[in-house]
Amino acid sequence: MDPLDAGRQLIGHSLAFHIIIVALSIGLPFLISIFEWLAWRSNSERLRGFVRLLAKWAAVFVIGGVMSGTIIALQFSTLWAPFLDASRPEVGKFFQLEGYMFLIEAAFLSWYFATMKQVGTRKHFLISLPINIGTIGSAFFITAVNAWMNNPSAQFTTTTANEISHSVVSYLFSTTLIVLAFVAWRSLHKQSKPTMTFINKLMGQLSIIALVLMGTLGVLGHQSAVDIGNTQPHKLAAIELLDKTGPNAPMRIGGEMTDTGKAEGGIVIPGLLSILAGYSPEAVVKGLDQIPRDKWPPLVVHALFDIKMALVGLSTALIALAVFFYWRYKSFPRLFRTMLIPFGVLGLLMVELGWYITELGRQSWTIVGKQLTADAFTVGANIHNSIIVFVLLFGVLGLSTLFALSYATKHWRNTEKQSW
Numbered sequence: 001m002d003p004l005d006a007g008r009q010l011i012g013h014s015l016a017f018h019i020i021i022v023a024l025s026i027g028l029p030f031l032i033s034i035f036e037w038l039a040w041r042s043n044s045e046r047l048r049g050f051v052r053l054l055a056k057w058a059a060v061f062v063i064g065g066v067m068s069g070t071i072i073a074l075q076f077s078t079l080w081a082p083f084l085d086a087s088r089p090e091v092g093k094f095f096q097l098e099g100y101m102f103l104i105e106a107a108f109l110s111w112y113f114a115t116m117k118q119v120g121t122r123k124h125f126l127i128s129l130p131i132n133i134g135t136i137g138s139a140f141f142i143t144a145v146n147a148w149m150n151n152p153s154a155q156f157t158t159t160t161a162n163e164i165s166h167s168v169v170s171y172l173f174s175t176t177l178i179v180l181a182f183v184a185w186r187s188l189h190k191q192s193k194p195t196m197t198f199i200n201k202l203m204g205q206l207s208i209i210a211l212v213l214m215g216t217l218g219v220l221g222h223q224s225a226v227d228i229g230n231t232q233p234h235k236l237a238a239i240e241l242l243d244k245t246g247p248n249a250p251m252r253i254g255g256e257m258t259d260t261g262k263a264e265g266g267i268v269i270p271g272l273l274s275i276l277a278g279y280s281p282e283a284v285v286k287g288l289d290q291i292p293r294d295k296w297p298p299l300v301v302h303a304l305f306d307i308k309m310a311l312v313g314l315s316t317a318l319i320a321l322a323v324f325f326y327w328r329y330k331s332f333p334r335l336f337r338t339m340l341i342p343f344g345v346l347g348l349l350m351v352e353l354g355w356y357i358t359e360l361g362r363q364s365w366t367i368v369g370k371q372l373t374a375d376a377f378t379v380g381a382n383i384h385n386s387i388i389v390f391v392l393l394f395g396v397l398g399l400s401t402l403f404a405l406s407y408a409t410k411h412w413r414n415t416e417k418q419s420w
Contacts, residue, residue, distance in 0.1 A: 003383045004374055007079050010387055012359060014075060016352055017394055018068040021401070023351050025065045026139055026168065027175020028058035029109075029131040034209065036128050040121035046198050049416045052116060054179070056408040058131075062109060064401045066102070071393050079386060083366055083376035091145045091155060098141040105134025136168055143167050149367050150358070151231045162227045163358075166220040170354060173213040174347025177315070180206040180322075181344020184337040186420040195420055196331075203337075204326030210319045217312075222276065229277035232368065233286035235361035238297040239305045240273055241266075242287040249273040249285035253306055257299055261288065297361045304360075308353040315346045 032054045039047035076084055108130040115124060143164045144156070151159035180203060187199045229236045236242070241252050243263040248271045255266025271281040278285065288296060322340070325332045332340075362368060366376040412418070 003381065004377050006383045006387060007377050007381065008373065010383070010390060011072075011075055011080065012356070014068075014072055014390060014394065015359075016355060017398070018065070018072055019351060019355050020348055021061050021065045021068050022139065023171035023174050023348065024178065025058065025061040026135045026171045027173075027178075028054050028061060029105075029128065029135050030172050031175065031179060031209075032058060033125065033128045033132055035205075036121065036125040038205070040125050043121075047202075048121060049412075049418060050202065052416065053409065053412045055112065055116070056412055057405060059109065059113070060401060060404045060408055062105065063404075064397060067397050068394070071390060071397070075386070075390060079378050079381050079383065080376055081378045083371065086367060086371050086376070087145065087149070090152065091148050094141040094145050098138050101134050101137030101141065103134075105131055105138065108134065139168050139171070140164055146358070150235075150362055152367050152370055153231075157231070158227050159231050162220070162224040166217070166224045167354075169213055169216050169220060170347070170351050173210060173217060174351050176206055176210045176213060177344050177347035180210065181341050184332075184340035184344075187332075187337050188334070189420065191420055199420060200326070200331045203322070203332060204330070207319055207322035207326055211323050214316055214319055226277055229285060232361070234288075234291045234295065235297060235301075236277065237286060237288045237291065238299055238301050238361055239357065241299065241302040242273065242285060243289060245284065245287040245290050247274055247282045247284050249277070249283075249287070251276070252302075253309075255302075257288075261293070295364055297363045301357050301361045304353050304357050308350055308357065311346050311350050311353070315343070315350070318343055318346075 032051055035047055035051050035054065038044070039051060108127060112124070112127050112131060115127060119127075144160050147157065147160040147163040148155060150163070151157050183199060183203050183206065187196070187203070191199065225236070228239075240249075241255055241257060241263045242249055243257065243261060251269040251272035252263060253267040253269075255263055255268075257263055274281050274283040274285055277283060318340070321336070322332065325336065364372055364374070366373045
């Protein structure tokens, strides 16, 4: 494999691994604060116990995020040094500010653990809030770097606002689905009636949170698409497989691009892309015919986007059904709870797909209009040895994280004397 292609694959998959840990390390403190507040308002010891489980998980993912982030920083410094040189004058300070946000997160998470069962629920809830400032602040500055790579016209642009808001809410949503799947899995074990009542209420609360987040994602996703059409038309054209520039641009589901540069096949809805991107069927949308062929993004982003949209529809239906069951019956059929377990990964799958679409859709640029990916790679880097080293590091980290999660959950169940 060509060294550049190998380097791109390595950094791409490394960041895809890292983003899972990042999503959970941001989403768990969010849920901690919500359920800490609910425990305070309802004076529920069961909810306090659930919050303590989420806190243990959060600690595992925060540590895992530090380790995976450090490994990726090593990759950038050794394999992508020209990129760091090009980006440092513009957004280098964002990396530093991200470090400060992590210090806030770590300090208050430590305080949160130190005061567990030592202070009242209201005070403990207030201590949890700065943890969210740290986690979301870290995501803000790192995502701002990525947004600048997509739209380097300024340090902060509409792309920055859209990419940060959409990314953060997707992390919260994916974490909520994972936690809901865990609770559904534990509900399948034999439980006492009071415990089952608590579990059903917990699943209902998580379903409502997920539905609100999904609705928010729908609005933010549309705004992101409009922004991409204005600032990264080559990316939108590749995602939608739009071959020709003009008004009444169609939305194409499926299909393929021929060797002659013509889009064929799939389900075509005339005018819909113009309406979504420009709020009018007369809005002109730039197609791939206006972009040099060697600057086309990999058109696999079209298939990835179609898959992502299918998952969005599936997860929306699933969450809406969960809210219906809770609103109507205050419980969930066993078959439905069984279905929730594998579908818990839908949120993370959508995060991963969104990540690949964003990064592949920017190619062949690392910094759009300023630095090609080929120019961002370190000349003479020993990529084959790097692949072995980094794959081993991520393998050890992944297994260690799974072990730590299992241990933390068993320890929680024993110390809290929980049957579920």
